[in-house]
Amino acid sequence: MTVSKTAEKSSEKPGDGAKGRKDAAEGLPEALQLGELSEQLGYVLKRAQLKVFENFLRCVASLQLTPAQFSVLLLVEKNPGRNQTEIASTLGILRPNFVALLDNLESRDLCARIRSTNDRRSHILVLTDKGKAVLTRAKKLVATKHESRLNELLGQANREALLGMLSKIANEF
Amino acid sequence: MTVSKTAEKSSEKPGDGAKGRKDAAEGLPEALQLGELSEQLGYVLKRAQLKVFENFLRCVASLQLTPAQFSVLLLVEKNPGRNQTEIASTLGILRPNFVALLDNLESRDLCARIRSTNDRRSHILVLTDKGKAVLTRAKKLVATKHESRLNELLGQANREALLGMLSKIANEF
């Protein structure tokens, strides 16, 4: 967390090598220099992602939804009748790891597995009434508390540009 | 990983609800609709971050460096003489988890722990000669193969704008 605090005042020299500089006597904590790190795409991307997830969790804390769970609900709502493999793979989740995630949503009566009639191997996924209601509330919370935060921070135009560039990276990098 | 691959060999169908429609006869794979998911900041951020880390690993594969290890080397080079707690905390790494990371770098003779003379509790961190050489090569690989990829994809101006917005999110969200 305490990362890019952007070096406030480096009045003194940073590295003291091995010979002494009494910190307690001098007082200044002396922030580190990030240097080229702040220009590294991966570094800044990861930090931003952590902050965004953290904020997301706070915003929907009342509904007890993680970003992954929210994305599953969104995708199932938009594509009702798909099976586990389809939903999981489009989210980049491996099938084995998707089982526990679904178990959780199903145990909370947000989502249901239904045996397909034309392929009795697969489980068709649908949202329950409660799942739809929770998702609706989640969308509202995310829109008003989470995504709106971006507009305040970047402005509408920049926000759209950012999403566009990130999508491009996600798809074409 | 296999997310936005736009459904290659999935011989499935879209929403068939519970009643059957034979897919094998029809043919079309019919990709899922991402819907609002593609507008979710967290979703697209995470996907982009995974792609970028993946690409980073490929680019510096010859040096066997992870993004985290690279960031440690960069920060120690820029701030020689700092101790483990300082380096770890500015990277957002908890002290206990930083130990194994450092053990690795030290075992490969890229970094060294030196007992501080004025505080014999702390370990001063410095890069070894080999560490400096490896970091120099890593920087070159990252600049020419990794970061340059962004310019090709977004252009110089957009790349800078992207980094600026991500930094803002990382610091102010």
Place this chain on the structure above:
DNA sequence: CGATAATTGTTATGGATCATATCAAATATC
């Protein structure tokens, strides 16, 4: 048709990452 291959959901499992509690040694504080 029937033997074989492939798919679906699942379990088991291991690795990597992340967080907390705790400890000994050294230092700071009062």
Place this chain on the structure above:
DNA sequence: GATATTTGATATGATCCATAACAATTATCG
């Protein structure tokens, strides 16, 4: 000098990510 704090370290658990393997079902094709 007694107590508290800091530093690096260990142990441990949670969570996430990836692979192998399995039973049930379906597809393939000889």
